[in-house]
Amino acid sequence: MIQLKINGEEKSFSGDPEMPLLWYLRDELGLTGAKFGCGTGLCGACTVHQNGAAIRACITPMKRAAGKEITTIEGLGAQKLHPVQVAWIKHEVPQCGYCQPGQIMQAAALLRTNPKPTEEDIDQAMSGNICRCGTYQRIKAAIADAARGRAR
Amino acid sequence: MMIENVSRRGFLGSLVSAGALVLGVKILPQPALADASANGLRADAAVLHPSVYLGLDTDGTVYIVCHRSEMGAGIRTTLPMILADELEADWKRVRVEQAPGDEKYGSQSTDGSHSVRDFFDPMRQAGATARLMLIRAAAAKWGVAEGECMGRLHEVVHTPSGRVASYGELAAAAARLAVPKKEELKFKSPDQWRYIGKEVPGYDIPAMVTGKAQFGMDVRTEGMLYASVERPPVLGGRWKSVDDAAALAVPGVRRTAIIPPFKPPHAFQALGGVAVLADNTWAALQGRQKLKISWEDGPNGVYESQRYKGELQATARRPGKVVRNVGDVEKQFALGGRIIEAEYYVPHLAHAAMEPVVAMAHYQDGKVTAWASTQDPQASQETVAAALGIDKRNVTCHVTLLGGGFGRKSKPDYVAEAAILSKQAGRPVKVVWTREDDIRFDYLHAVAAMYMKARLDESGKPTAWLQRSVFPPIVSTFEQNAEYGGADEMGMGWTDVPFDLPNHRAENGAAPAHVRIGWMRSVSNIYHAFAVSSFADELAHQAGRDPLDYLLELIGGSRKIDLKAQGVDYSNYGGTPAEYPLDTARLKHVIQLAATSAGWGKRKPGNGWGMGIAAHRSFLTYVATVVEVEVDGNGKLRIPNVYYAVDAGLTVNPERVRSQFEGAAVFGTSVALLGEITAANGRIVQSNFHDYPVARIHQAPVRTSVQVVNNSEPPAGIGEPGVPPFPPALCNAIFAATGKRVRELPLSKHGFA
Numbered sequence: 001m002i003q004l005k006i007n008g009e010e011k012s013f014s015g016d017p018e019m020p021l022l023w024y025l026r027d028e029l030g031l032t033g034a035k036f037g038c039g040t041g042l043c044g045a046c047t048v049h050q051n052g053a054a055i056r057a058c059i060t061p062m063k064r065a066a067g068k069e070i071t072t073i074e075g076l077g078a079q080k081l082h083p084v085q086v087a088w089i090k091h092e093v094p095q096c097g098y099c100q101p102g103q104i105m106q107a108a109a110l111l112r113t114n115p116k117p118t119e120e121d122i123d124q125a126m127s128g129n130i131c132r133c134g135t136y137q138r139i140k141a142a143i144a145d146a147a148r149g150r151a152r
Numbered sequence: 153m154m155i156e157n158v159s160r161r162g163f164l165g166s167l168v169s170a171g172a173l174v175l176g177v178k179i180l181p182q183p184a185l186a187d188a189s190a191n192g193l194r195a196d197a198a199v200l201h202p203s204v205y206l207g208l209d210t211d212g213t214v215y216i217v218c219h220r221s222e223m224g225a226g227i228r229t230t231l232p233m234i235l236a237d238e239l240e241a242d243w244k245r246v247r248v249e250q251a252p253g254d255e256k257y258g259s260q261s262t263d264g265s266h267s268v269r270d271f272f273d274p275m276r277q278a279g280a281t282a283r284l285m286l287i288r289a290a291a292a293k294w295g296v297a298e299g300e301c302m303g304r305l306h307e308v309v310h311t312p313s314g315r316v317a318s319y320g321e322l323a324a325a326a327a328r329l330a331v332p333k334k335e336e337l338k339f340k341s342p343d344q345w346r347y348i349g350k351e352v353p354g355y356d357i358p359a360m361v362t363g364k365a366q367f368g369m370d371v372r373t374e375g376m377l378y379a380s381v382e383r384p385p386v387l388g389g390r391w392k393s394v395d396d397a398a399a400l401a402v403p404g405v406r407r408t409a410i411i412p413p414f415k416p417p418h419a420f421q422a423l424g425g426v427a428v429l430a431d432n433t434w435a436a437l438q439g440r441q442k443l444k445i446s447w448e449d450g451p452n453g454v455y456e457s458q459r460y461k462g463e464l465q466a467t468a469r470r471p472g473k474v475v476r477n478v479g480d481v482e483k484q485f486a487l488g489g490r491i492i493e494a495e496y497y498v499p500h501l502a503h504a505a506m507e508p509v510v511a512m513a514h515y516q517d518g519k520v521t522a523w524a525s526t527q528d529p530q531a532s533q534e535t536v537a538a539a540l541g542i543d544k545r546n547v548t549c550h551v552t553l554l555g556g557g558f559g560r561k562s563k564p565d566y567v568a569e570a571a572i573l574s575k576q577a578g579r580p581v582k583v584v585w586t587r588e589d590d591i592r593f594d595y596l597h598a599v600a601a602m603y604m605k606a607r608l609d610e611s612g613k614p615t616a617w618l619q620r621s622v623f624p625p626i627v628s629t630f631e632q633n634a635e636y637g638g639a640d641e642m643g644m645g646w647t648d649v650p651f652d653l654p655n656h657r658a659e660n661g662a663a664p665a666h667v668r669i670g671w672m673r674s675v676s677n678i679y680h681a682f683a684v685s686s687f688a689d690e691l692a693h694q695a696g697r698d699p700l701d702y703l704l705e706l707i708g709g710s711r712k713i714d715l716k717a718q719g720v721d722y723s724n725y726g727g728t729p730a731e732y733p734l735d736t737a738r739l740k741h742v743i744q745l746a747a748t749s750a751g752w753g754k755r756k757p758g759n760g761w762g763m764g765i766a767a768h769r770s771f772l773t774y775v776a777t778v779v780e781v782e783v784d785g786n787g788k789l790r791i792p793n794v795y796y797a798v799d800a801g802l803t804v805n806p807e808r809v810r811s812q813f814e815g816a817a818v819f820g821t822s823v824a825l826l827g828e829i830t831a832a833n834g835r836i837v838q839s840n841f842h843d844y845p846v847a848r849i850h851q852a853p854v855r856t857s858v859q860v861v862n863n864s865e866p867p868a869g870i871g872e873p874g875v876p877p878f879p880p881a882l883c884n885a886i887f888a889a890t891g892k893r894v895r896e897l898p899l900s901k902h903g904f905a
């Protein structure tokens with residue numbers, strides 16, 4: 001039995017310990033905010049927070065999530081929108097929107113450890129998150145805005 | 153969000169206990185959508201419902217039905233903006249609903265960048281109709297002349313007295329009136345527009361940034377099985393033997409099922425294969441890995457990209473089928489002098505939308521209800537109906553948000569798979585394609601070879617221009633063994649080259665298809681624009697001229713080019729020549745705008761810095777692009793700026809126009825720098841983003857600025873036209889910066905990164 005916390009709630013899981021966290025979230029819990037884009041850690045669509053750090057849920061087996069605190073996009077702004085989400089709305093970042101939960105989780109994790117990222121820091125931190133619609137320019141602008149505390 | 157009532161009329165069926173009925177299908181971001189099992193749009197049930205596109209309730213809520221698919225272009229905002237404007241509705245009280253597939257809405261094929269073009273007028277009519285009915289209801293209530301009343305922000309106002317009545321309170325009375333005829337309608341004049349041409353926040357964006365937006369991948373329903381399908385690795389291949397024992401032993405796997413092979417031509421049919429159905433995606437994937445299948449490849453097993461490239465190029469060097477001819481190029485070439493030849497090549501490309509293709513379907517009692525990430529719910533209905541041998545009226549296809557489409561999700565083979573599997577399983581089935589499936593079993597963008605030849609006079613102007621393109625055509629998807637491009641494909645940047653050339657010939661050579669060929673964002677324009685705009689730049693340099701000046705001279709005087717008069721079979725994207733002429737003045741205008749905003753000619757190119765220009769009309773929209781590039785000693789590119797100028801006629805949603813062009817620059821970067829799909833032994837070699845990379849944040853242009861010419865010409869396309877000029881403009885910039893001409897994409901194969 002694997003115990004973990006998802007968005008503040010205690011959960012226990014008794015299935016295949018090799019099953020990636022992504023499918024537990026999506027198929028078992030119905031938390032479909034984290035997306036499936038590649039299944040191999042290459043695109044970032046499945047990004048969630050594990051104890052505050054961005055991880056790829058698609059390559060994180062349940063056994064490695066044991067005892068961890070997981071936050072998904074559903075939990076990020078549950079009380080009040082996260083400044084990154086506010087900035088995302090202001091800049092109208094999403095096109096199709098599919099990559100955006102992953103982008104937002106990645107950006108929120110970046111700002112947590114690096115509240116004033118340079119352009120290079122942003123490129124570095126976000127380069128694992130693909131947006132096929134090509135919203136990168138707005139992602140950068142929104143992160144910079146959130147970092148400046150402009151988006152509230 | 154749940155649809156609380158979705159199962160009431162039989163969507164879930166007897167397998168599910170009654171207690172599960174409240175747990176419906178998860179879909180669109182709007183809270184509390186109506187019962188979807190019985191045409192349950194709230195618009196349809198609203199008190200005032202004078203058009204399929206809208207309903208008004210007594211509480212004043214306006215339901216606007218979007219019948220086109222949302223895949224990022226913002227159509228669920230843009231079409232409702234038009235209707236709401238003409239209705240004089242308060243945008244805050246508008247709810248957008250997504251239409252299922254139904255012919256009553258008109259075409260729902262969200263393809264070819266024509267949603268606004270085709271539905272600007274119908275949306276306005278719907279809005280104006282409801283507004284007139286509300287005005288008439290108010291006039292009758294007050295006993296005043298209709299002409300003294302007007303609609304204003306969700307109210308009817310009696311202008312002389314200042315009396316007002318809200319739309320909500322008038323809805324019931326308006327609903328008792330006859331629906332006015334089109335001739336009776338009065339449309340707002342452009343200066344009265346409230347939303348059209350203005351900045352309106354994207355309707356779905358809040359749901360998208362909170363994870364609430366529901367994509368096809370997110371659809372879940374009680375009793376649903378997750379399926380993963382092992383398909384024949386070669387197009388037209390068949391299984392010889394299947395051993396599913398190990399697959400069935402995987403915990404969570406419920407069963408396997410066979411999807412029969414298609415009958416040629418493949419069109420939108422399911423490819424066939426062996427499916428593993430399980431309680432969750434992971435179990436289905438694990439089970440699928442344990443299938444032991446031996447395949448018989450069939451004739452397409454010979455497909456090998458390196459050899460095929462040679463064949464395309466050889467064909468391109470030989471005379472082909474003439475698709476446009478002016479004067480006599482051969483006579484000119486026979487004169488000798490300065491003859492320039494060049495060959496260009498663009499490989500197969502995969503769509504690779506961020507959301508792999510996915511659909512859920514439930515077959516029950518001869519009827520299917522599907523929930524699909526589809527660009528074309530009507531084609532989905534037809535494809536499912538044909539696959540199961542039922543009437544298409546017995547197929548309901550709901551449309552989710554699409555996690556990107558780019559043309560792939562117009563082909564509903566995966567919806568058919570879901571329906572076929574649901575019929576066998578007797579339960580709802582969601583077919584989840586992996587990224588590997590999505591890339592290997594795509595309807596690939598055609599690989600293309602182009603051969604160009606020109607003769608220049610002393611001043612450097614071409615006296616003759618020959619262009620030949622060879623590619624496996626999209627036609628082959630619908631007609632077995634078709635080898636020549638259709639008029640639509642040839643009309644995408646090939647027969648419609650807008651240059652003023654005294655001797656000009658365009659040709660097309662034959663190429664057999666060994667994989668499924670489909671349309672991808674801007675289609676044949678990608679390779680055609682690459683050849684034409686690169687060659688124009690090459691000639692400018694040969695002539696020792698500035699590429700911008702040279703391009704403007706090639707286009708020549710302002711005129712409307714009548715291709716039909718030249719004997720060209722030209723479809724003009726379905727637009728009439730009267731409404732949508734090929735107007736060189738508009739093309740030159742955007743070129744000048746882009747060049748001006750880029751500061752063209754102010755800095756001397758070379759030493760690793762340069763700018764390149766390309767202009768291209770596609771989907772009836774005129775686009776010019778200037779790309780600025782920096783190239784370091786290792787061939788590493790940086791694209792500090794991209795300058796687009798766009799004339800798409802009347803622009804409804806300028807914000808989404810800008811975002812589509814920003815995105816097109818990134819899509820174009822992927823095409824130019826990174827994309828290549830190849831085949832070996834008939835199998836697609838690439839499988840995921842490690843071997844089919846797409847542009848990431850650090851590779852994308854740093855800043856893309858988009859200048860939108862908003863005029864009163866009829867609206868044209870937005871989603872696609874930004875792509876074609878980008879790759880040649882980038883390659884032209886690289887030439888300016890380094891002196892190195894790249895004629896084959898992707899650039900990553902030629903020392904650039």
Ligand code: FES
Nearest residue numbers: 037038041044058
């Ligand atoms: S789905 Fe996890 S990184 Fe792509």
Ligand code: FES
Nearest residue numbers: 096097099131133
């Ligand atoms: S918004 Fe579509 S993939 Fe990023």
